[in-house]
Amino acid sequence: xxxxxxxxxxxxxxxxxxxxxxxxxxxxxxxxxxxxxxxxxxxxxxxxxxxxxxxxxxxxxxxxxxxxxxxxxxxxxxxxxxxxxxxxxxxxxxxxxxxxxxxxxxxxxxxxxxxxxxxxxxxxx
Numbered sequence: 001x002x003x004x005x006x007x008x009x010x011x012x013x014x015x016x017x018x019x020x021x022x023x024x025x026x027x028x029x030x031x032x033x034x035x036x037x038x039x040x041x042x043x044x045x046x047x048x049x050x051x052x053x054x055x056x057x058x059x060x061x062x063x064x065x066x067x068x069x070x071x072x073x074x075x076x077x078x079x080x081x082x083x084x085x086x087x088x089x090x091x092x093x094x095x096x097x098x099x100x101x102x103x104x105x106x107x108x109x110x111x112x113x114x115x116x117x118x119x120x121x122x123x124x125x
Contacts, residue, residue, distance in 0.1 A: 036120040043120040051096040062091035068110045075105045
């Protein structure tokens with residue numbers, strides 16, 4: 001039996017393309033917020049009446065918020081305001097009382113215990 005290498009290669013490629021890839025888990029918000037990926041980490045920013053919360057996950061698994069030092073920076077018309085984000089749940093960081101301004105740019109900055117930095121930028125509507 002003769003193998004045609006071109007056909008074998010095309011068949012293997014077609015099989016590879018037919019398999020869906022979910023390397024980072026779902027990008028759908030789980031808390032009704034805005035979602036951004038930074039490296040392997042998914043950040044979901046939720047603004048509510050009590051302030052701002054940021055949820056952390058990797059591949060749909062919670063990431064320990066207590067492992068990070070974090071801040072939230074808001075930029076409006078060139079003016080920046082920064083507030084700390086504190087761990088308030090397993091994978092939740094919060095800035096109680098913080099109210100984002102419509103049209104503002106929000107940057108979440110995280111630093112883990114080893115010094116690795118993670119940044120995510122959100123635009124309010």
